[in-house]
Amino acid sequence: MKKLFALFLAVVMTLCLLAGCGKTETPAPTTEETKSEETTEKKIPENTVTGDPNAKDAFVVWGWNTDFVTILEKVLPKYLSVDELSRVVFVNAGGSDYYQDKIDEILADPSNALYPDIMLLEVGYVQKYVQSDYLQDVSTLGITKDDLADMYSYNLDLGTNAAGATKALFWQATPGCLQLRADLAEKYLGTTDAAALQEKLNTWDKVAAVAKQVNEASGGKVKLLSGYDDLKYIFANGARTQAWYDKNDTLVVDDAMKQYMELSKTLYTDQSTFNTNMWGTEWAALKDGDGVNTEACIAFCGCPWYTYWCLTNTWSSNCILIQGPQAFYWGGTGLAATAKCSDTALAGKILRYTACDDQAMIDINSANGDFVNNKTAIAYIEANGSGTTSTFKCYNDQSIVSFFADKCEGINAKLAKGEDQKICEGLFPVAVTSYANGSADMNTAISNFKASVHDMYSYLKVG
Amino acid sequence: MKKKKTKGGVNYGKHGLLFIAPFFIAYLLFSFWPLLSTFYYSFFEYVTRNLHTTVKFCGLQNYLNILGIADGERAYFLTYLGNTLRIWILNFVPQVALALLIAAWLTNTRTRLGRGGIYKVLVYMPNIITAASISLLFYALLSKFGPIMSTLRSWGLIGATSDIMTSKWGTSLTLSFILFWMWYGNSTLLLIAGMMGINPSLYEAADIDGASGWQKFTRVTIPLLKPVLLYVLVTSAIGGLQLYDIPALFNTGNGGSLIGLPDDTSTTVTMYIMRLHASDTGRAAAVSVLLFIITLIISLIFFRAFRDDKEYKSLRAARRRRRGART
Secondary structure (H helix, E strand, O other): OHHHHHHHHHHHHHHHHHHHHOOOOOOOOOOOOHHHHHHHOOOOOOOEEEOOOOOOOOEEEEEOOOHHHHHHHHOHHHOOOHHHHHHEEEEEOOOHHHHHHHHHHHHOOOOOOOOOOEEEEEHHHHHHHHOOOOEOOHHHHOOOOOHHHHOOHHHHHHOEOOOOOEOEEEOEOOEOEEEEEHHHHHHHOOOOOHHHHHHHOOOHHHHHHHHHHHHHHHOOOEEEEOOHHHHHHHHHHHHOOOOOEOOOOEEOOOHHHHHHHHHHHHHHHOOOEOOOOOOOHHHHHOOOOOOOOOOEEEEEEEOHHHHHHOOOHHHOOOEEEEOOOOOOEOOOEEEEEEOOOOOHHHHHHHHHHHHOOHHHHHHHHHHHOOOEOOHHHHHHHHHHOOOOOOOOOOHHHOOHHHHHHOOOOOOOOOOOOOOHHHHHHHHHHHHHHHHHOOOOOHHHHHHHHHHHHHHHOOOOEOO | OOOEOOOOOOEOHHHHHHHHHHHHHHHHHHHHHHHHHHHHHOOEEEEEEOOEEEEEEOOOHHHHHHOOOOOOOOOHHHHHHHHHHHHHHHHHHHHHHHHHHHHHHHHOOOOOOOOOHHHHHHHHHHHHOOHHHHHHHHHHHHOOOOHHHHHHHHOOOOOOOOOHHHOHHHHHHHHHHHHHHHHHHHHHHHHHHHHHOOOHHHHHHHHHOOOOHHHHHHHHHHHHOHHHHHHHHHHHHHHHHOOOHHHHHHOEOHHHOOOEOOOOOOOOHHHHHHHHHOOOHHHHHHHHHHHHHHHHHHHHHHHHHOOOHHHHHHHHHHHHHHHHHHO
């Protein structure tokens, strides 16, 4: 009896192994997105240090992925001497979720061998560091207003503090767009012409109406948007006219955010989205649906790095870029020198050749395909082609660089605050969902939202 | 146990102290000192703004804030405590009931399950997988377009928009089920060990007196199982009230924000502590202290309920006699 049972278990185990190898018709949620993989890694990753931090003239740079390493290896050797390069020590914190915790710890410890001389920063939290005393004004590093003239102005605003001192410089520009899948757009929107599609989707009322129409036409298999959560950056980083709190630290919910809540409620009630959350497994799966047997979406929120690196093969030569109802920015990495930087001359050089010099930025684009924060460089790339290694092409060979070149105008980044990331990505979506699905009315949702922000940041008042 | 050699012999009593010293040193350093520090930190208000932290003494203000007694503050602690208790109670009642049942079957000589070795292994297996992996696995299986929900939808058993992740009871019941599935094996093994310590001649005596199965269970097994049952209940209470890894990975908001969806209804107290610890350490410490007090109260309730009355009364009488004899 026991032997039979043991044999049965062994057979079951082998079958389980084989089941994994078999072909599956249903699109199992593929976690191609590196972001969602990072959030599943709950174990905090170790820092990876390249270079010798204990050398006397070590110059430490902190980051959370290998973007800067590409620049260090492929671009900076042309502008820095071999000695200077050999001094650079790069510390990779392992992931953007852990970066802030780790860097906050080490900034409080100036005697540590790994104290950063330069640190990378993401737009979501750059203001937190820019407003603090930990970073240096770039003018003390030898970078003048002329050097900064070629940058897109919204990026400059993000790196400048309330007193007007610019501390962080961005080498990436990330103007936002809507990406539409050409085959589904043909079927349900009737056209693949970018101008016509922009006309169809240039106000939020039109977006809601089109979403409803697509849902009805496809019987629920294909919807315009994967979730109202996708639109959060368009409103938060584009449409707002007031910051999350005023100069008295009283919380403010801008009219644009209220409009976002109303739009979400409309989309929810019409059932014209799949109600997914960005970077979730379902959201990822909806990119690859075929619209007949499996669910699919026509439009996703995008920006240069998204278009190049995050769209799947289903979208290759099948993607149309349009602005949508609102210009906005999404993400972007910059660097800043710390106040206790050990070598301001070298820091100035690195910052200059990563974020200011035209030729260097053309080289950066060749090396890693970044949409660089330099108008001259972009004009050059538009004329002569990008060197990006991404093989992604849009429908009808729509030029990605030309499309994004003018999408940086009209972005207002002066409203950014250090608490933006947690508010926009964590706390506000809870309010939006509770209003959209009807479990709270507008006033209750907003008051709950303000209470939760006050709970997290007790210096912000509910008012 | 001290061994005293009388009449000028060597006293080995102190050696016993040396053997237990390492544990106590480690406990004092790594458990007791942090506990005292937490009490201390809870009386301070930490404000971290733009990387600049100011610390101010504020007495009991943190406690008033989290309990919602202070002006303009919400009782977040009570909400999250409610969530935690809901998830824990729905898990531990079925868990202990099933564990008792399986333990009774496996130790009963009448059912031909032999020593029940293979069943013990099967029952314990869910516990050896890490909670994080299980949580993610269940999320992938039960997500709106995951395999289970898609299949049920195509069979027409559930509506087109039904989604566990947006339903408060759906998420809470799933979390309770995951917890139950992971820990019932542990409880079963402990209760089996407890039941094996019961003298079988008591059951035979009960049989002779004509007791039914249920009467044997309630009059013989349960009373004699009290110490082990007390251990199971107290450890379950401690573990359940400090639940963190499963809800923190199951259905949460973006970017690792510790907000238990939907609408913050599956956030537990420890998730709240972790959410606060980066921004307001004092408040997080106050939440920890309150959680400690609640766990203590629940454990004391269990201790009182499972107290062996006869033994307690005889001890109390003996103490009174000793005191009376002294005066």
